[in-house]
Amino acid sequence: MIFARCCDFVIDLIFPIHCVSCRREGEWFCSGCATKVTLNQKQFCPVCWQPSSGGKTCETCRGISPLAGLRVAASYAENPTLAAAVKTLKYKFSQPLARNLAEILTRAITQKNYAEERIITAIPLHTKRLRYRGFNQAELLAREVASNLQLPYENLLIRSRNTLQQAKLSREKRLQNLRDAFSLASPISLQNKTVILVDDIASTATTLSEAAKVLRAAGAKEVWGLVIARG
Numbered sequence: 317m318i319f320a321r322c323c324d325f326v327i328d329l330i331f332p333i334h335c336v337s338c339r340r341e342g343e344w345f346c347s348g349c350a351t352k353v354t355l356n357q358k359q360f361c362p363v364c365w366q367p368s369s370g371g372k373t374c375e376t377c378r379g380i381s382p383l384a385g386l387r388v389a390a391s392y393a394e395n396p397t398l399a400a401a402v403k404t405l406k407y408k409f410s411q412p413l414a415r416n417l418a419e420i421l422t423r424a425i426t427q428k429n430y431a432e433e434r435i436i437t438a439i440p441l442h443t444k445r446l447r448y449r450g451f452n453q454a455e456l457l458a459r460e461v462a463s464n465l466q467l468p469y470e471n472l473l474i475r476s477r478n479t480l481q482q483a484k485l486s487r488e489k490r491l492q493n494l495r496d497a498f499s500l501a502s503p504i505s506l507q508n509k510t511v512i513l514v515d516d517i518a519s520t521a522t523t524l525s526e527a528a529k530v531l532r533a534a535g536a537k538e539v540w541g542l543v544i545a546r547g
């Protein structure tokens with residue numbers, strides 16, 4: 317990994333970094349372009365995908381999902397260069413890029429007074445993949461969001477099974493693939509706490525749901541998903 321990162325560094329020296337959106341030199345996705353990303357006006361229930369206020373799991377689905385809701389910050393359709401920026405963060409360890417993308421996530425969170433304590437965490441990578449890639453892009457984002465909101469960040473979960481890539485599987489296979497994929501990183505009580513679970517993207521909410529199940533079992537009052545886009 318260190319070798320790979322050195323190679324990256326050399327390549328970046330030879331071919332300067334350009335913003336994937338405005339081509340300005342110096343950043344993968346500049347803060348100017350990140351500020352211009354339009355946020356989703358409508359949010360949807362993460363189970364039946366019917367419109368719902370703020371992304372709350374709707375009344376009908378509440379009984380079958382451990383997620384209290386899902387906030388999807390923006391859409392690729394409305395922000396054509398956003399997908400490239402999100403993809404870049406998967407492969408390039410870039411703090412400024414994570415910061416600019418996290419800005420979008422932060423804007424998508426309604427700032428209201430919460431009675432209960434909130435903790436931010438991220439969907440973990442399996443240690444094998446983490447070692448290969450060198451960083452977890454969801455954690456980079458989640459840590460930035462936590463610092464923006466002045467909330468604690470904690471690695472609450474571990475990925476106990478190295479799951480296959482979700483995008484390539486059917487819905488049934490996805491569920492099977494993810495069953496018991498997550499466990500608690502340490503025995504902790506989340507009693508009366510609201511957990512905000514960050515990932516870069518969500519295609520369905522299956523991964524977030526499976527992770528939320530573990531957090532709810534540890535006592536979390538509510539678990540909310542937070543992603544940049546559906547992709």
Ligand SMILES: [Zn+2]
Pocket residue numbers: 335336337338339340345346347348349350
């Ligand atoms: Zn730009």
Ligand SMILES: [Zn+2]
Pocket residue numbers: 361362363364365366373374375376377378
């Ligand atoms: Zn629903």
